Amino acid sequence: MAAHIGHRLRKGATSGVVMAAAVAALAASQAPEAVQPPADNTSGDRAIGAGETVPPSGDGSATGDSPYYTELPPLNTPNKPGAVTNLPVITGPAEAGIPASVLAAYKRAEQSIRSTTPGCNLPWQLLAGIGKVESGQARGGRVDANGTTLSPILGPVLNGVGFANISDTDDGAYDGDKVHDRAVGPMQFIPSTWATWGQDANSDGKKDPNNIYDAAQAAGAYLCANDRNLALKADLDRAILSYNRSTEYLNLVMSWVTYYQRGTHQIPDGTGTLPVDRSDGPVRGNRPTVPPSTAPTTPAPVTPKPKPPVTNPAPVKPPTTPTKPPVTPPTVTPAAKVVRLTIVANGRLTTTTGSDFTGAPRVVALDATGKPVAGVGVRFEIAGTTDARFAGGTTAVTVTTGSAGLASSPRLRAGAQTGTFTVRATVVGRTLAAADFAATVTERQADTLTRVGEGIPTATTGTAFSQQIQVKATHDGVLAPGVAVTATVVTSDTDPQESTEGPYFKQGDQTVRTVTLTTGVDGLLTLAPDTLFAGDKAGTFFLQLTTPGGGKVFVELTVQAPPTPEPTPSDTGSPEATPSPSSSPTA
Incomplete structure (x- = not known):
């Protein structure tokens, strides 16, 4: 990521000047207690711990240091401090407006995190700032009624060519790539991070990185990790840098956080505007902060030129029968194509108490011709009496099949209870025969x-x-x-x-x-x-x-037995009488 940022600044140095000016202006307008962006690098364009020409590893960040949108907020803030934040703003929805479902997801995540981790002091504006630079607020709020993006949001392939090199960790379940990982969803989690921090915030039975409610709550939990208090500048900086290890990213997110703290409003889903510039592309500058005037203009009158006479008019063709528009066949969902789930390898799972199971439940979704079907939701559920759990402590999880039709459950770990139970795999939205895995937990042994x-x-x-x-x-x-x-x-x-x-x-x-x-x-x-x-x-x-x-x-x-005490001397009676002297013989 650092290599991209350095490259971008060398090709368009004015971008750094604009960035610095915008951050400085926003910082100057903040209240005294507001958190200021750090200034530990002279240019703010280098990722922490990475040289300018060496792409970072991506380890230790939520996004794998994937690219992000670099558009700055306008210098004129939407409202003055203390103003009501739900009123319309002059600068329009592209700047201060947040799509309704996206805004609701941020606020719900704030409430949830504050109820479980009150010491973190998570503000929803921080989620909005990250959502803005990561996906342009879920591509301008293009989500369905449940908050799931209308199409997956994927970052570039993290194959080490200009980006971090992260080998596949999810068998393509989330990103469709079985060779390398890609950041996924409106908050751009890489699959390995999602496996740990993924949430089911909308209670639909699955943790979906492409769902704004799940992704926003996962981002909140991730930012609050390690007992951070986001009211403290040092902890806030560390939280943002844990998402993408670049001080330019930190400054950019903080500029949007400050902007949203000054006021924002709700706009309909799907009406937001996607930002222009990304950190891995050429710099074209920010869009104008005030849209151009839309008032109609009166064109100058034009005197029509006389047409020359037609000497040999072409014969008029008789009208033709209009053709019917082509009939578009109905869209068939991936799940509708599946006719069976087939267990891959051995269907038996064994381990000892307190240990991970060897291997994981794995199935392939097949159509009527025996070909694999990608993009199918497969639900893995633990059935029976057991304290075994999937990673994250859940008893059920939904995984999407990759390009080879494969779906693998997350890591499965046994508890202290021995015995047998079943892991059942089913196709979400279909009534098909389940694929059952027999799982056995035995006691740990010592000979x-x-x-x-x-x-x-x-x-x-x-x-x-x-x-x-x-x-x-x-x-x-x-x-x-x-x-x-x-x-x-x-x-x-x-x-x-x-x-x-x-x-x-x-x-x-x-x-x-x-x-x-x-x-x-x-x-x-x-x-x-x-x-x-x-x-x-x-x-x-x-x-x-x-x-x-x-x-x-x-x-x-x-x-x-306790020792027997020695006897102490005691009285045995009156003292012996002193014998009286013998009588003297009489004379």
Whole structure:
């Protein structure tokens, strides 16, 4: 993108002067608290982190740094500060007017984001500024009643030739290209970004980047990422640059944000005007801010010249029977052409708890002759009792088939629940046989448990064990994270039956001698001090630890009786009587 901007400025240097003048004039008219565009580059035409002759990678931006419209707002603002923003403006719909559905989508997105992320302080004018430079407000509001563009809005192929080089990430589902990605929709998301941030704002059961309601809410969520507060200039700058990493883009978006904050009004859908110049094309300058006068002019009178006499008039041909206009056959939608969905490769999906499934549900839409059909909406839905979810935490998603008729669901991830369920693929708008995928979730396993550390944990009756007990779980010699470990207090390591006395665990107010724990990301399970209690019976016990997959280890426990206190000296009776002296013999 930076290479294009530099090229454009070298071919039309006056564009940069006009841009700077417009931004300066708009900034001068802003209220003191308004956010000012940054001025960290002298010309403002270089993408952050990219040289002038090297196209950026496109990673880390919503649009892949795709081209955008560079038309500036007029210098005369539509209204003075504080004016009612819904009144008509002198400069006309091409500047201050926003198509009705597009404006409604921006305002709905602002309300939604403010209810879920109030600390972001997202203004709808920021979405309008980005929508203006990315697609000219959805090509002047050319959307249907549901807010979906009448035809897809696609950016150029990001193949590294003058643009970023981004290989295909969606199998052509959104952009129709199975080799490289393209920015899609009125807010120009690349497919990989849409896969993470896509929204279903109009509740039609699908996340569609070509729908202005879905795209506007996704843009709002994306701009508010990383706990940004868009009321702060630094966070606002970072948010806009995350959309397209060019300071010229930042300045341009901010000029439209400021313009829309001064006032705008609603115009009918489809009546907006598409901007002229794009950042990847030649500069032709902005359109006039005031449309030329449409008053009719009176032409000067013209005296008709006399026609020469006709000496040999041509014979008049008899009237011919008018021909009937050709009959246009009715348009057949892609979905109407499909007669069946066929599962691609194996229809079984397996994984362990908390893991991604190997592969993804994938189908091909075929017509009556067996040829693939592109542009078909395929709905993937999780059926059955499970906590598995598609990327984004949804249970249903709609994907459009590419040029080869293929549709693949987003990444599917298992939760903590084991068992089987079904992923069902159907054609949107048609009643055809579904393509079902059987999915199975099993427990994570460990075939070996090994104690870490030595010594016999010892405690006195009525107290807790103060030593840490730690074991390591492995499976096929590899550390096994996320494995369930069953810990049971038993009386013998040769006849491991749960003990009815001795050491125990606490679960709330209850005393139990069997608990289920889970190894950490390092495959270790640690019983912290004061987790296991000695109980009231002295003796030798064992803590048996087992895992799915056959892992087992015993840890010997010793419970001691409290020491017997030594007796203290005590009185045994009155002091011994002193023997009286013997009587002297009588004389």
